[in-house]
Amino acid sequence: MGALAKPRADALEARLAALQLPEGGWAEPARRDALARLSATGLPQGRDEYWKYTRPDTLNAPEAPEAALFAGSETLIFSQRERLKITFVDGVFDPDQSDALELEGITIERLSEAANRDIHWAKDLYGVLEARGQDPVARPLAALNTAFAADGILIHVTGRPSKPVSLVYQHRGTRSDAILHHVVKVESGAEMTLLENGPAAARFNKVLEVDVADGGRFHHVRAQGRDHERRAATHIFARLGRESLFKSFTMTANGVLTRNECVIEFTGDDAVAHVAGASMGDGDFHHDDTVFITHDAVNCESRQVFKKVLRNGATGVFQGKILVKKDAQQTDGYQISQSLLLDEDSQFLAKPELEIYADDVACSHGSTSGAIDDDALYYLRSRGVPRREAQDMLTLSFLAEALAEIEDEDLAEEIRERLEAWLSRRRG
Amino acid sequence: MTALDSTASVKEGVDQETVDAVRNMGTYKYGWDTEIEMDYAPKGLNEDIVRLISTKNDEPEWMTAWRLAAYERWTQKEEPSWAMVDYPKIDYQDQYYYARPKSMETKPKSLDEVDPKLLETYQKLGIPLKEQMILAGVEGAGESPSDAAPERKVAVDAVFDSVSVGTTFQKELKEAGVIFCSISEAIREHPELVKKYLGSVVPVSDNFFATLNSAVFSDGSFVYVPPGVRCPMELSTYFRINAENTGQFERTLIIADKGSYVSYLEGCTAPQRDTTQLHAAVVEIIVEEDAEVKYSTVQNWFPGDENGKGGIYNFVTKRADCRGDRAKVMWTQVETGSAVTWKYPSCILRGEESQGEFYSIAIANNYQQADTGTKMVHLGKNTKSRIVSKGISAGRAQNTYRGLVSMHPKAKNSRNYTQCDSLLIGDQCGAHTVPYIEVKNNSSRVEHEATTSKVDDDQLFYCRSRGMDEEEAVALVVNGFCREVLQALPMEFAMEAQQLVAISLEGSVG
Numbered sequence: 001m002g003a004l005a006k007p008r009a010d011a012l013e014a015r016l017a018a019l020q021l022p023e024g025g026w027a028e029p030a031r032r033d034a035l036a037r038l039s040a041t042g043l044p045q046g047r048d049e050y051w052k053y054t055r056p057d058t059l060n061a062p063e064a065p066e067a068a069l070f071a072g073s074e075t076l077i078f079s080q081r082e083r084l085k086i087t088f089v090d091g092v093f094d095p096d097q098s099d100a101l102e103l104e105g106i107t108i109e110r111l112s113e114a115a116n117r118d119i120h121w122a123k124d125l126y127g128v129l130e131a132r133g134q135d136p137v138a139r140p141l142a143a144l145n146t147a148f149a150a151d152g153i154l155i156h157v158t159g160r161p162s163k164p165v166s167l168v169y170q171h172r173g174t175r176s177d178a179i180l181h182h183v184v185k186v187e188s189g190a191e192m193t194l195l196e197n198g199p200a201a202a203r204f205n206k207v208l209e210v211d212v213a214d215g216g217r218f219h220h221v222r223a224q225g226r227d228h229e230r231r232a233a234t235h236i237f238a239r240l241g242r243e244s245l246f247k248s249f250t251m252t253a254n255g256v257l258t259r260n261e262c263v264i265e266f267t268g269d270d271a272v273a274h275v276a277g278a279s280m281g282d283g284d285f286h287h288d289d290t291v292f293i294t295h296d297a298v299n300c301e302s303r304q305v306f307k308k309v310l311r312n313g314a315t316g317v318f319q320g321k322i323l324v325k326k327d328a329q330q331t332d333g334y335q336i337s338q339s340l341l342l343d344e345d346s347q348f349l350a351k352p353e354l355e356i357y358a359d360d361v362a363c364s365h366g367s368t369s370g371a372i373d374d375d376a377l378y379y380l381r382s383r384g385v386p387r388r389e390a391q392d393m394l395t396l397s398f399l400a401e402a403l404a405e406i407e408d409e410d411l412a413e414e415i416r417e418r419l420e421a422w423l424s425r426r427r428g
Numbered sequence: 429m430t431a432l433d434s435t436a437s438v439k440e441g442v443d444q445e446t447v448d449a450v451r452n453m454g455t456y457k458y459g460w461d462t463e464i465e466m467d468y469a470p471k472g473l474n475e476d477i478v479r480l481i482s483t484k485n486d487e488p489e490w491m492t493a494w495r496l497a498a499y500e501r502w503t504q505k506e507e508p509s510w511a512m513v514d515y516p517k518i519d520y521q522d523q524y525y526y527a528r529p530k531s532m533e534t535k536p537k538s539l540d541e542v543d544p545k546l547l548e549t550y551q552k553l554g555i556p557l558k559e560q561m562i563l564a565g566v567e568g569a570g571e572s573p574s575d576a577a578p579e580r581k582v583a584v585d586a587v588f589d590s591v592s593v594g595t596t597f598q599k600e601l602k603e604a605g606v607i608f609c610s611i612s613e614a615i616r617e618h619p620e621l622v623k624k625y626l627g628s629v630v631p632v633s634d635n636f637f638a639t640l641n642s643a644v645f646s647d648g649s650f651v652y653v654p655p656g657v658r659c660p661m662e663l664s665t666y667f668r669i670n671a672e673n674t675g676q677f678e679r680t681l682i683i684a685d686k687g688s689y690v691s692y693l694e695g696c697t698a699p700q701r702d703t704t705q706l707h708a709a710v711v712e713i714i715v716e717e718d719a720e721v722k723y724s725t726v727q728n729w730f731p732g733d734e735n736g737k738g739g740i741y742n743f744v745t746k747r748a749d750c751r752g753d754r755a756k757v758m759w760t761q762v763e764t765g766s767a768v769t770w771k772y773p774s775c776i777l778r779g780e781e782s783q784g785e786f787y788s789i790a791i792a793n794n795y796q797q798a799d800t801g802t803k804m805v806h807l808g809k810n811t812k813s814r815i816v817s818k819g820i821s822a823g824r825a826q827n828t829y830r831g832l833v834s835m836h837p838k839a840k841n842s843r844n845y846t847q848c849d850s851l852l853i854g855d856q857c858g859a860h861t862v863p864y865i866e867v868k869n870n871s872s873r874v875e876h877e878a879t880t881s882k883v884d885d886d887q888l889f890y891c892r893s894r895g896m897d898e899e900e901a902v903a904l905v906v907n908g909f910c911r912e913v914l915q916a917l918p919m920e921f922a923m924e925a926q927q928l929v930a931i932s933l934e935g936s937v938g
Binding site for chain 1: 510835837850852853854855856857858859860861862863864865866867868869870871872873874875876877878879880881882
């Protein structure tokens with residue numbers, strides 16, 4: 001820690017004092033390595049380029065800032081569908097609200113139990129993908145997670161399970177501080193869908209490491225929402241083998257602070273990765289999507305589609321990067337980030353980057369920001385659609401491109417209904 | 429792949445310029461140096477050197493104080509490291525900060541008194557310092573004076589290392605009310621204007637290189653266009669670095685008063701040397717109500733040889749401030765030279781309905797590194813900006829577009845359109861795009877598009893099937909890729925730029 005500047009060292013020391021490194025088992029060396037990574041970089045600070053648009057203070061603080069619980073009643077998303085449900089309450093596995101961890105074609109274990117053993121398949125992945133994702137940009141909150149996460153789920157996919165695995169996060173304590181670390185290993189030719197929803201805790205730090213072997217397929221649909229005051233810093237680290245597929249979609253509605261980082265690395269040729277997000281913010285909402293895709297294989301396709309609807313002073317951030325390494329020829333990289341600002345006070349801050357070292361590539365990115373198109377609104381109104389409804393229709397059509405990234409139509413429809421409900425609640 | 433040999437016949441339908449350009453490939457055309465006796469200030473940088481530069485320029489005390497304050501700030505600043513350029517640490521004490529041809533010790537009263545060697549230098553560069561001549565590249569250049577159409581006159585301020593050698597057409601400009609002279613002359617003759625505007629767009633402590641420039645700038649150009657005046661001719665500055673181990677720090681200040689118009693051209697070259705040289709310039713432009721300024725640059729500093737040896741480190745701060753309503757500024761740049769380029773000509777759109785435009789071609793070949801782009805800061809209502817950037821990378825070069833578009837909460841109904849395209853020629857180079865987009869109101873619209881691709885195989889195949897060789901075909905495709913920007917250039921530069929595009933890509937194919 002000697003090399004760190006004083007404020008950084010102090011912030012780190014204060015944070016570490018509130019944490020305890022779980023000991024024993026195969027995971028301990030990985031945890032110690034992660035702690036060394038964290039100690040080398042310190043916690044993120046506002047002046048860091050990578051945190052230019054999002055203040056990390058509350059994510060770093062030794063204690064989680066207070067967050068009121070969600071008071072309304074609402075059927076939870078995904079609850080009506082066939083799934084294997086695993087519940088965490090304030091970051092702790094709750095067996096009473098979870099199904100038996102058994103499903104054909106898949107093995108599921110708790111990190112807290114598996115970590116005590118001497119050998120485990122997750123040893124080759126836990127903290128490994130996270131460490132790979134630390135270069136060229138440090139992600140200290142992820143290293144902190146690897147070091148200190150006591151719970152989480154380890155999923156080994158060897159076949160094609162009949163239903164998705166659904167992680168449900170519940171928030172009960174107003175100052176709860178949850179750290180969860182999940183690892184998913186999709187074997188060659190296997191396929192799974194992972195669902196996530198719920199606010200998790202007053203403050204939530206989550207890492208999901210996904211290794212998709214040659215020809216494997218991984219689908220991920222996540223809904224972050226409801227409790228307005230929660231804060232979350234999440235990371236996905238994915239490594240993709242030859243001809244594999246990775247698709248991740250996130251819907252975010254409210255939350256004082258959300259930073260979703262997604263770090264994807266293509267290591268096998270002919271693979272496909274799509275990352276998409278639809279977020280809606282009202283009031284003191286700050287939502288940050290930070291994506292970093294590294295092409296290090298031939299003929300891979302990556303797609304980033306992020307749409308944000310912002311009102312009443314909400315802030316949307318997008319930092320996306322496509323890095324194409326020297327030998328990653330025939331890369332097809334696409335990136336779009338758009339915001340719809342529903343009133344004068346909201347803001348959209350974007351940094352869509354390309355860094356390209358191969359010549360035979362087709363990479364593009366686009367970013368736009370603006371209000372609802374008056375002509376389109378006029379058209380709908382002239383056909384008898386009331387103003388508010390017309391606005392909602394246009395807003396939903398704005399979000400449609402992101403929703404189209406969800407392969408399962410039923411899931412897409414369920415997300416769409418949630419978005420519509422969110423809009424109509426605010427129509428008043 | 430070799431360049432076209434001179435016996436190759438010109439194929440039908442091939443643009444003669446393209447062929448000429450390809451034929452001219454091979455060397456950096458401006459790599460020779462002028463043997464001339466120089467006066468140097470001692471190597472290194474300290475308060476005494478700053479004072480010395482001020483004394484050499486006969487500056488009043490307030491200017492010396494201004495420089496010393498800048499120097500003080502500079503010593504506290506750190507060199508920026510965020511750009512995607514990689515160069516060995518610069519030893520700022522191992523440079524000359526002032527170099528002047530001996531013959532310039534007593535300032536010549538007119539161009540007739542200027543050392544013929546200097547005049548020859550500019551002649552050789554195609555920059556006429558005799559008023560009857562006009563810029564090379566324009567029709568009729570070099571012919572008898574009567575052939576030169578009067579409306580194509582270009583006034584030139586020629587800067588050689590640290591001093592301005594001479595400024596042409598001063599009398600004619602004076603009749604129109606336009607002040608065009610070297611900045612050292614302006615400090616002496618028009619202190620009230622300089623005091624009012626110098627450092628008002630690029631503050632002394634703006635950034636490391638601008639602060640350095642504020643302390644040690646030796647010369648540069650000054651332009652003042654009074655209210656309602658349309659400058660009767662194009663103004664131009666030609667910068668030449670000649671001396672070895674010498675940094676060039678020029679300062680340009682352009683003021684376009686209410687309702688005026690001026691078009692300004694800037695060109696630069698340097699001899700081919702093994703050691704790198706430092707160039708840190710500052711350009712400030714003030715655009716008042718209803719005024720318009722066009723600023724065009726063809727930057728052709730020595731880029732280093734094909735192994736990356738030598739070349740100019742080009743760290744430039746250029747900024748225009750549209751102070752009045754309906755003010756308009758347009759930056760056009762063709763960046764083909766320099767080993768390292770760090771340059772972001774920017775527009776502050778303060779006045780309502782003011783407009784900023786940025787057109788750029790950046791070409792990096794061999795070991796060149798270019799990190800360039802623009803900032804469009806929208807502060808006023810109904811402001812508009814447009815960015816068109818074309819980056820071309822070849823050899824082992826790295827080319828980065830870095831830009832900011834910022835819509836402040838009060839900049840209602842503003843509009844930005846950005847397009848950055850990158851072209852890669854060869855598999856050892858890199859093309860990068862780093863845009864920052866900050867939108868803080870919803871009535872403004874911001875659109876950003878960027879693409880990266882290689883030279884299209886179909887287009888190449890088409891050209892080749894019509895008998896062009898590969899290098900010609902690439903030059904043609906690249907010229908097409910840059911067309912939008914080339915068209916934005918004044919005629920004097922457009923042709924030169926078009927040829928430069930081909931020359932800069934020399935040896936990049938095959």
